[in-house]
Amino acid sequence: MVKAKQHHTTLSGGKTVKTIRSALFNPDFPVGHFLDPSEQEQLVAALVYYEMLKMDNTRMLPLASGGKTDIYVSIRESRNHAEAVAFLSDRYAMAMRRLKVNGIADVPLAVSNLSGSIQERLGIPAITIREQAKQGRATQGLIIGTTKPGEIIGLYDDVITDGESKVVPYRALTAKGLLPYLIVMVDRQQGWREKFAKLGIAMPVWAGTDLHTVRRHAIQTFGLMERCDPEMEQKNPFIVALDGMPWEKAQPLMDILRPTGAIFKMNNLLHNQERSHLVRDVHTYGRSMIDFKASDTPDTIYNTCMEYRKDPPWAVTVHANAGGEAVRAAVRAFEGTPTKVLVITALTSVTNDECKTIYHRIRSTEVKILAEIGIIAGCHGFVCSGNEVKELSKSYPGKEFVVPGTRSLGAEVHDQKNVVSHKDALANGATKLVAGRQFTKAPDPIVELKRVMTDELNIKL
CATH class of the missing domain: 3.40.50.2020 (Rossmann fold)
Structure with missing residues (x-):
């Protein structure tokens, strides 16, 4: 028997559990909000x-x-x-x-x-x-x-x-x-x-x-405020990567960057079990890119994508090597919404030698094959390196071309292997640029992002 005055007890396996009496008469302080x-x-x-x-x-x-x-x-x-x-x-x-x-x-x-x-x-x-x-x-x-x-x-x-x-x-x-x-x-x-x-x-x-x-509620429910000037959202080519950030860190950063019109890319945040309406919440601050890099059976990818139809993101990512039917399943799931299905060709962290090991082809050849799979399946664009965007944009005009890991000249490359500058990527045909730490780790993120847009990319704000 557990003594009535105890708050916790230890089971035979060493696991500590709360007692019934403690939970009933000495409850923890409430979590969450007192209003539903x-x-x-x-x-x-x-x-x-x-x-x-x-x-x-x-x-x-x-x-x-x-x-x-x-x-x-x-x-x-x-x-x-x-x-x-x-x-x-x-x-x-x-x-x-x-x-x-x-x-x-x-x-x-x-x-x-x-x-x-x-x-x-x-x-x-x-x-x-x-x-x-x-x-x-x-x-x-x-x-x-x-x-x-x-x-x-x-x-x-x-x-x-x-x-x-x-x-x-x-x-x-x-x-x-x-x-x-x-x-x-x-x-x-x-x-x-x-x-x-x-x-x-x-x-x-x-x-x-x-x-x-x-x-x-002020922005989305009642329409009392603007999320951002729509013209700024059209001008800004940047997708800011929130990789590795919990919501408590990502939310204030998105708020700071909201006036810039940036898109926000999420991956690990998708697994935050406390945010049941993550995409809706992110859309308070900007458009969203759901970077779940889907690589599964067509039915699984379709079901996963359907979970996002209520609050359609700007784009989702699907691996081309999952096959044409898998890409087609994602496209079908988002029919009737503005969401773009972006096909991942070869990850920018994969070197040419690693491509030979994985695909038994050089990187440039494999990228073309994977891109064609996406085109046949009806994708809206690609995620590709800055070294490959020029040829792909010529082959498939009118598509979205997202280049990850772009940097200002002299900035650290971190885990990216196929890195180009922001300016070169756009000149080669990129329509969107993914950048993370250059902005998220900057002393003043909004100042740095605007500096890059005006000084490096000659965008008039």
Whole structure:
């Protein structure tokens, strides 16, 4: 028998498991958002309707942290709408009720006007945290209100950005022996986790939604903002490779590069089980290239491609050596959508000698054979090296020609074996250029991408 006070127990095989009693009476702090997807959409609608959301396609809205943004959430504007106060109070109260807090406290001053309404809904005490302690009065200190050590306090605010404004309230509460849970309506996902870790702040945070979701609804659901100037999307030849990046790293990078009109290429991100609508989410920032390099039976490739029809990507990749029927299956799956099926000829990481070993032909000959398989199957274009694009573009005019691993002169080539410059690739017939680390690792990715477009490729922005 497992002792009731244990949180975990060890099985005979050495595996540690959580006990039933622990899961029932001592549950983990909730993960995810406290609003479900439809409620998050409703929240964005309310923020717009009650004038609590500012939007700017030029990304010049100032943040308290000193940065600029395209979206600014200002719940303090709820003071102008009694209905907004009720709407927000209902949602804050719902989250606090689930967390079983003993009292509430706001982070001054954005949401201070909601405290009475939330307190009324919950029937629990509310305390006030001063920004500075008052000396020489009966109520000295930072906290106004009666508390007991060990109580859980629902500390709430409109958003969390870098977390700086939460430090003083957290320390004031913990100094009194209280346990603060932070509830915010929007997580701006801009560094608070790192700051909390650096400062030793162990405060659970629960958000109703995140900035990405607010932006997605503003752009895709309600059409209130542009993803990017359509002319820029036509001008920009670059596909930015997000290889090896988790969503948490890729999303802010895509947001930075959104005004450039770049396409974003994904491979390992496709296996992120927490992103069930990955392509839809990426389309908030730009077009997508699903680089799954399909090489399987026709039925399997068809079924895989069908999973992407709901949010059609700009392109998918299929290995020509899977055979014409496999390529044709991908083309059939995307009929009626704008998605391009791009055939991979020979990987740019494969040398001429390796081609001889694998295919028993020199690389240039094998590329022609694989390209012809794609053409017969109805593909829309090719993924090929910069050394082969010139001949292919002459043989198959009007197709899309994507050249991976292009570089500025002098840049590192990494694992690519058939590398050309951005300028040479375009001159030889490439229609799109895949580049990753030159932009993703740059100190300022958008500055570097625009520099290459203007200085190296003579594209007028």
